[in-house]
Amino acid sequence: MEQIPHTPAIVVDETILNANISAMAEFAATHNLQLRPHAKTHKMGPVAHKQLAAGSSGLSVATLGEAQYFFNAGITDLFIAYPVWATRNDAQLLTRLADDGTLAVATDSVAAVHQLADVTDEHPGVEIMIELNSGHHRSGVFPDQVVPIAQAIAQRNMTLRGVFTFPGHSYAPGAHSTAALDEARVLREAKHILENAGYPTEVLSGGSSPSATATVTDGATEIRPGVYVFGDAQQLELGRIGWDDIALSVVTTVVSSQPAHRDAPARIIVDAGSKILATDKAPWATGHGRVLGHPDARIIALSEHHGTILWDSDRLPAVGTRLRVIPNHVCVAVNLVDEVFLVDHDGAVSTWSVGARGKNA
Numbered sequence: 001m002e003q004i005p006h007t008p009a010i011v012v013d014e015t016i017l018n019a020n021i022s023a024m025a026e027f028a029a030t031h032n033l034q035l036r037p038h039a040k041t042h043k044m045g046p047v048a049h050k051q052l053a054a055g056s057s058g059l060s061v062a063t064l065g066e067a068q069y070f071f072n073a074g075i076t077d078l079f080i081a082y083p084v085w086a087t088r089n090d091a092q093l094l095t096r097l098a099d100d101g102t103l104a105v106a107t108d109s110v111a112a113v114h115q116l117a118d119v120t121d122e123h124p125g126v127e128i129m130i131e132l133n134s135g136h137h138r139s140g141v142f143p144d145q146v147v148p149i150a151q152a153i154a155q156r157n158m159t160l161r162g163v164f165t166f167p168g169h170s171y172a173p174g175a176h177s178t179a180a181l182d183e184a185r186v187l188r189e190a191k192h193i194l195e196n197a198g199y200p201t202e203v204l205s206g207g208s209s210p211s212a213t214a215t216v217t218d219g220a221t222e223i224r225p226g227v228y229v230f231g232d233a234q235q236l237e238l239g240r241i242g243w244d245d246i247a248l249s250v251v252t253t254v255v256s257s258q259p260a261h262r263d264a265p266a267r268i269i270v271d272a273g274s275k276i277l278a279t280d281k282a283p284w285a286t287g288h289g290r291v292l293g294h295p296d297a298r299i300i301a302l303s304e305h306h307g308t309i310l311w312d313s314d315r316l317p318a319v320g321t322r323l324r325v326i327p328n329h330v331c332v333a334v335n336l337v338d339e340v341f342l343v344d345h346d347g348a349v350s351t352w353s354v355g356a357r358g359k360n361a
Helices: 014-030 045-053 064-072 088-100 110-120 147-155 176-196 233-237 330-334
Strands: 009-013 059-061 077-083 102-107 126-132 159-165 203-206 248-258 267-270 298-302 307-310 322-326 339-343 349-353
Touching (some): 009 014, 064 088, 088 102, 102 110, 159 176
Parallel strands (some): 102 126, 159 203
Antiparallel strands (some): 248 267, 267 307, 339 349
16 A cells, blocks of 8 residues: 555555445346446446446436436436435436436425426426335335325326335344345335326335345345445444455554553554544444454544544554555545545556545535
8 A cells, every 4th residue: 555645545446346346236137136326435437337337227326416427427327316306406407317318316205296397397207216214214205105296296297217215224233134124015015005006116226235135035126235336344344244345445644653551542543534534433333444454453533634543452553554444434435535546456556536526416
């Protein structure tokens, strides 16, 4: 990592990245699932093109800004997997995406359907996916609430593509299998209710990164994992990936090395703080990230530019030593930098721009 010109810096191992993309694509193909990765994780055109080359049908995104970036990067099959409240300012972009590509937009309310129809003048190419609550209790309706939304879609001459859910309660120790079962049950129930009411439902979409490879037969027809491309400390601590699956890390420098003294524990300070690692920390997480190659080290605190690490032995790294830290939540970490450093199989270093960084609207 000495060829990285400065620290802290995000570094991506291209060999592991390619392996992660291939593995998820192979899983989806083997289980007859469409793979529509969530690009809010990487926010980069080159990664998206790798995913499409591996067989993904298109991308999921979180915002209209992300949709515009990836469309301009040549990815024209997009699903905005967020309950969009469209405005007149969005009309031109929405219609362009639908005219020149394939577009679906999420909703979980009758009001949002009418708003989208008004803004797009009932554009026939803007398809709609109804969001379901499968146990995460964020946005989304329950299956017995979907028919009025489908009726509004039909009344406004819009197209219902299907239903989707985010089983976010999979982000807890041992919860991935239960979340996958909940996902399948809710998707099947909503499909049954909609089709009995006369609304054909083509796509059943699910699949968080922890639960994607636990997807139940006869449940989802499509999965939308995002974190799998890079891996992060959350996936590692949940046991859904191994150390060798980590493609992204933050290269950081030890700027202070302090042996135990008085009531202060032995610790090192690195130059990776909350402004590059982000502050996400689940209640079950053992720290603010992990240190690659040192599984017993723990990041116990973050300031803006300081990361405090309790080391795994009495032999503390010297000041100036470079380490690689794995963020807890990689999606947020990537959104904090303008570029990442890519290391290829020969060790050569290049850079990728995080083109969708900050496109949060």
